[in-house]
Amino acid sequence: MKTKYFLYVVTVLFLVSSCKPEINDFTPESGSADLTSYVAVGNSLTAGYADASLYASGQKSGFASILAQQFAYAGGNGTFKIPMMPTEDGVSPRVTPTGLYFTTKLVIGYSTDCLGNTSLAPVPADPNPDQAKLAQELTTSVAAEGPFNNIGVPGVKVGHLLAPGLGTLNPYYGRFAENPQTDALIGEAAKVNPTFFTLWIGNNDVLGYATSGGLEAITPMEGPAGVGFAASYTAVVQQLTSMASSGAIANIPAITSAAFFTTVPYNPIVLSEQAMVDALNAAYAPYNGAMAQLKLPYRIKWKLGANPMVIADADMGIPVPQLNIRQIEKGELVLLTIPQDSIKCAFWGTQKPIPNQYILTSKEIKKIENATDVFNKFIKDKAVEYDLALVDFNSLMVTIATKGLVFDGIPFSSAFITGNLFSLDGIHLTPQGNAVVANYFIDAINAKYNANVPKVNISDYAPVVLP
Amino acid sequence: MRKFTLLLLSSVFISMTVFAGGYQVRLQGNKQNGFGLVGTPLSAGASSMFYNPGALSFMKNKFEIELGASAILSNVAFQKNGSNYQAQTDNPLGTPFYFYVAGKIGKMFALGLAVYTPYGSTTKWDSNWAGKYLIQDISLSAIFIQPTISFNFNDKFGIGAGFIYTIGSVELNKAINYSGDAGVNLNGSANSFGYNIGIFFKPAERWNIGLDYRSKVNMSVEGGDATFVLPSSLQGTLPTNNKFSAELPLPANLDLGVAVQATDKLLIAIEFDWVFWSTYDTLSFKFEQAGELLDSDNPRKYRDTFIPRIGIQYAFSEKFEIRGGAYYDTSPASDNYFTPETVTLNTFAYTLGFSWNPSKHFSLDFSFLQTFGLKSDKTYKPDNFGGTYQTSALVPGLGLSYKF
Incomplete structure (x- = not known):
């Protein structure tokens, strides 16, 4: 008798509550906007x-x-x-x-x-x-x-x-x-x-x-x-x-702040041999001399390790066009579209200044x-x-x-x-x-x-x- | 009888479902299940080995076998913050079980073996749900094997202790944010040790007081299998078959309960459980290969919880008892570190049960629980994933005991 009563209670509870919980607290509304079209x-x-x-x-x-x-x-x-x-x-x-x-x-x-290295890239x-x-x-x-x-x-x-x-x-x-x-x-x-x-x-x-x-x-x-x-x-x-x-x-x-401007570093020129450093410094000695004569602060210097690239910068306003180059400063940006092979194999940034279209200068x-x-x-x-x-x-x-x-x-x-x-x-x-x-x-x-x-x-x- | 036992045990798929605090499952005796899960202040025979080994030596029979299981039918509903997106879990049936055998040696000693499953969780979300990068599904289980000894100094005071050996396993799947079906399956096992000690005290004829401490058990997975599904272009960087280690603490419990036999027929008990969840601070995964890319420390920041329980039992006769109970279990997870892998809400539950003793040797215990997780807004801040969760569970259970 009592067993029956309890089975009854249990069965009812089971049925009543076997529906799964559902949450519907969110009512989409357009408020005072009209989102029709x-x-x-x-x-x-x-x-x-x-x-x-x-x-x-x-x-x-x-x-x-x-x-x-x-x-x-x-x-x-x-x-x-x-x-x-x-x-x-x-x-x-x-x-x-x-x-x-x-x-x-x-x-x-x-x-x-250009060096024969295969990697994942766009x-x-x-x-x-x-x-x-x-x-x-x-x-x-x-x-x-x-x-x-x-x-x-x-x-x-x-x-x-x-x-x-x-x-x-x-x-x-x-x-x-x-x-x-x-x-x-x-x-x-x-x-x-x-x-x-x-x-x-x-x-x-x-x-x-x-x-x-x-x-x-x-x-x-x-x-x-x-x-x-x-x-x-x-x-x-x-x-x-x-x-x-x-x-x-x-x-x-x-x-x-977009990846387009922040992906390529300003200093991708990695020099591992002192001979290379010396050769570059010698090559830019006339440039540094000219800048000294012009009483301008620009100097191009090379060292072992990572070096900033040499870029063309018309804003320097030196009447001799070939002298409107300098080393890029930290904080200046290199565009993602820069041809990386040219840096790796065609001496861009070391012997050839990077064209201005690939650079955003501080100015x-x-x-x-x-x-x-x-x-x-x-x-x-x-x-x-x-x-x-x-x-x-x-x-x-x-x-x-x-x-x-x-x-x-x-x-x-x-x-x-x-x-x-x-x-x-x-x-x-x-x-x-x-x-x-x-x-x-x-x-x-x-x-x-x-x-x-x-x-x-x-x-x-x-x-x-x-x- | 023996054949049946083995059959039942082997067919039990050991996985449980979160239906209370954290991943603890306290369904270790069908009398207690119906009694608000109160067990520490009861002299309940063989099942005392889990609830309070100190009470075991007060068992009334020379020999007892208890066997039982519950079926957890649990559901979790989720609605994402600021969205009409809803998801429900498709949790498999959880089946915690227990098996106790105990015998009395003289008047003062009792010895026994307990096998039970006090922790476990199975949460299964749709594999493509909004939180797939946090978790798709997880199941963890632990079987505790506990040889136990109990001793009473007199008819008022008993102590008991059990050594726990734990066999645990965990498996989880989560998606990885690469295109396609990228994801990882982690599957590992861990064996560990712990103990369970209790004191049982009868200050007056109708009064029982029980105090029990079950130690923390650290489940350390070493060399678990980590199987990744990755785009082929990444397989040079990340091995698809890797090994991982992780540590999941099963927290200690301190339970204190008082029971009073108010009349010959009416038993009332209350119990307070302190669960030391604060030990679960961070879930860390370390990988054998490519650890610098894969290792992660995931804050969980659990807090200790406190659970008040009440149970009431009425004996109509020697043959028939009914009982009921209730408890309130708070969530160990904080509002900002709440992950959908363990959906643990503040939960109210009521319990019902009855026992039928057709003979002196044999009894059947039925129990039924219903839990209501209180709907609340939770977020896992490190992943910026949150919403409203609600849970419910129905837990019918059946236990058999044989004694002489």
Whole structure:
């Protein structure tokens, strides 16, 4: 009798509680933002450019695609059209002395240097790509598939957004513009009737200067819309806020912290023989003598061990052009694009000065930092003026570069390849890096609009792919 | 009988599931299981070897065999911080068991052998879940073998001690942040030693007081197998078949309990357990090859915990007893060093049980526990991985005892 009663109790308890625990404490909400239709405006970062190319899976794992996917939980219409590239190798046009040359994305592969040493390194996915095929892939119009929600275009500066006919100059826009000769990129945004926009622009206004080793100009602050940073940025924000009721704008990262600038050391010349040291010192004795005569502080000295490279620096302003060379200082930066074989085998940095396009001198770094600060202050003011969410990637970048960050057990640093943040071009992001960026957008949007957009799992995305 | 015993033991897959503090599992007697897991102040026959060896010499029969097991059906739910991402574990059935045999020598001595499984944990997340770089699945188990001797000075005061030999094993899988299915499987075993000492005191006819100390047991894995799945380009740097060593402490316990036979039929007991979890400060892995790349020190920063328990038993007759109990077990893990490998929350539990004694020699003990891990926000800061965790477990158990 009692046994029966107890079995009964036990059975009931068992049934009542055998349902597994579930937690549902998170209710996605858009707050005061309207996330229905999202348009992403910006440059290569918004386009999903990575590994030195625009290619299909990179576009899909760009931060804008990730944001659209998360917005769909909080009122987004789930539509996010991207002007997709047709292949996984993608296309990137390069201007060379002999004309345009098209390359594919970079992958990690085995490359053999001039000394015969084989090691893992970024190499083109296709070392000898069919130029006609790539040219066609880049220029075939996909405008009929629009309108597009992701109108990020690699290479654009803030003024470009307003320029009619940009499509004739920038093939990444030309391929999805309906009328490349006349359309302005900003006009594409209106076509999706956006309720929400992200604008991440301005990087190329300083980056162009930085990635060319100071050869391209930094966009001036002053000047009319289309020329000056301030007027252009204001016009762009004005137009976007007239289309969409809410949005987020992101500032310019501290770009000189990117792997593109921090991977190659300033002092890669390792001398192990005294004879070599003596020969170099003897060779530069006339230079040192000339500098002494000119009462200039520059001296080129060699010692056993690691030595700074000799670089060309036109800013030295010595009337004798051959004398405008010096040893690079600690803190000055060497670009990732420097041909390493030339250092190893063609005496770059010892007998031949490194061309200025591969170097950022202290003076140039200062210019970049100043311009970035001025632009970012302006961007911040616009965020306040137009009541928009502001995403501070400048300080994120500084934090990652100085202290590193960890998300979901994945460490992020600015280190090339192993840092998980930068793709193989050293400046654009890995899918994991894009996920981190998307979460920073979400944080800023949630804070500004009292929204509750769910963050994405960083661990769902890939780091640099190793063979 | 013997055949059945062997069969049962060999078919038990020794893995348990976290359902209380840390990776401790205190299901070592089905009478005690139903009684709020109170055991230290009871003279419970052969099972006293685990709860309090000092009480063993007070056993009422000349010879006792006890055998039993529990089935832990546990679940963990997780929701990530700032996200609608949810995950649940798919834990296999946990089956802690015990086997005790004890005999009395004269009036004052008792000798026995105890085999039991007081620590273990199996947590199985989906292999592609959000925390895969922290843990995908882990199972650890330890079988304690404890020869025991107990002595009573008179009918009021007894002491006892057991030497513990431990056979332990651990296996875990975690993903590694390289592309593809990169990951590592660690599999090792460790044998170790410890002891269990207890004092049993009957200050008055209806009162029992028990005090028990079970020592820490250090499970040191040496030369465990570390099998890596890696992109081929890394296999020159990192060997795919490596060896590792690690140390996992099974903490000491100090238990103090008081029981009172309030009436002929009603037994009430309370017990306080102090678990010395603070010994679990860091989980370190050292690898035989490429240690400079692989070795890691992972802070755990556990704190000692304190568990109050209560048990009540009512005997309807010689043949039939019912019991119930409850306890509250705090989490040894702190809010910022909480890893999904051991999901240990502040946990409330109630217990039920009954015993049926069809004859003088034979009895059957049934128990049932339900635990409720209190939903809370936890983060493992070194990996910046956190969210809300909740746990629950159902634990039915069955024990047999034979005595004469």
